[in-house]
Amino acid sequence: MKWFRTATLSVALLVTAGCATTSNNSAQWLYPPMAVPLQASVQQEVQIARLSQLLQRTDLPNDVRAKMLYERGNYYDSVGLRDLARLDYNQSLSLNPAQPDLFNLLGVYFTQVGEFDAAYDAFDSTLELAPDNTYAARNRAIALYYGDRIDLALEDMQKHYEQDPSDPFRALWLYIVKSEKAPELARQELEQRYQARDEQWGWVLVAITLGDVTEEQAFKAILSGTRDNTVLAQRLTEAYFYLGKRYQAEGDFASAISLYKLAISFNVFEYVEHRYSFLELSRIYNQVKAEHLAKAKQAQAKNAQ
Template sequence: MLLRKLLITSGIVVLLSACATTPDHPARDVTDRNEVEVRDSAAQLYLVEPLPADQNLEFELLQLTELLYKAELDDEQRAQLLHRRAMTFDYLGLPTLALVDINQALELKPGMAEAYHSLGIYYAQAGEYQGAFEAFDSVIELQPDHEFVYLNRGLAAYYNGQYELALGDFADYYFQEPSDPFRVIWHYFAAYQLNPGRAYEQLTEQWEFADGNAWGQMILRFLVGEIDDETLVMAAFENASDQRELAYKLCEAYFYLGKVAAQQGLYYQAMNYFKLSLSTNVFPYLEHRYARTELNRVRDQLRVQ
């Protein structure tokens, strides 16, 4: 359920009517269709103004660049600054420039675990899974207690179709902090690929105890069927303190709404949700990183129908 390019002012709520029946025809290109996806109740897609570029990050980028060109630095210091600039590029939605800095940082400091972790994320996002696994394995070798490496290696395995490996990594990540709802969510998605019924049983056993994040708990309530699509989206609007926080919440909400729509075979609706997630411009969130991957997976499903 997520994305698109729409011109909208802050706070305006727009209702999109786009649901549908798929005729009994062979596969067709998703860009050439007249059918409309039908659901028991039409999906209401509420839009948020995309996040603008953060001026503080732009100033930080200028300062880091100036230091890299003008300051006298040893290899350790230059590698650290390059990685910091890479993360700034990343937050501004400039992944190619970030990747260049990450590789330069690793040339200067080959044992830099955080740079390998960033490299693995970029390889996974680009679909270069073997490179991602090698980078994440380097992180584990250099820093076995890294907080997020099992999450991100699990994501690489998940999107490469290696669901048992993904489930193992997501389990390791989950047991580090079972109260984190997002750890429950990803364990569920990997388990669903192997045994949907058992995955749902585990989800219903775990979700109430995963109360370490109130917003994540709302997403879990949706996944177990306690609330519907519209209630989840409206909760984002009601509980956000400003437009920035609203964009963060909707980036996540639309992504997980899209995941569930795709599981239910509501492919056009899923595509809308993934597009909505992308439109928030919340570049650092994994939901934004993988929304395009999910969008392409849905398109592949439609082509083989």
């Protein structure tokens, strides 16, 4: 679900640089391909101001006020003001609780900040009100994955994938979740799906994940595919996130951290890849911290002997 308008910037590319070749002949970018970070538009700012003025009226019917709070929350969210958006969403729900799309947005917010039980409740509410909401089904599976409920996440994501096997993002997230249980089988299945791919952009991300193309080839494909800065920022956000996931799975935390920070840098606030990059950074920090504590305890035990 996209909430951003098209940016008016005409410059599609800030930096593209050559590659350095390592001893194993894998291409590494000296300077990462970049786009101009997206900025709040005049239209977004004007709409926030206009809705804020209208909401001061005391004669608004509850259904109208609920809709306006929902709209202002969307504008807040699109410029990265997520706490203000959440406040508006909660007020809107208090006036009209039958809003499945709004529960879905709250669920994504709760997932991002690690409040997984609240996220599950929000997605369940969406699916009770709108059983065919595929966004909520996917987002609940992702929340279950981040909440370490892998069996339930796999069940949800498998169903989500089977509804549209041609969707590369469904195939990619099914691979990510299934890798927690059976990494070799998950990779084998993803390779089979990749071989049967169509021309959708997302299959480039699958190729990056599988290592089927070099990073140089992938970024050249991204940069040559569009001259529009907004599209470039969106695609780089996705590419850096999934490349970060690959490096993280390989144990290269330093590269993963850099890639997640790049995914955040373009300000594509409405993309889950931007939102969950923060969550991935927290997971890496917690994992490294736990490993250091375990090593410290082992060292203390040896010294005590």
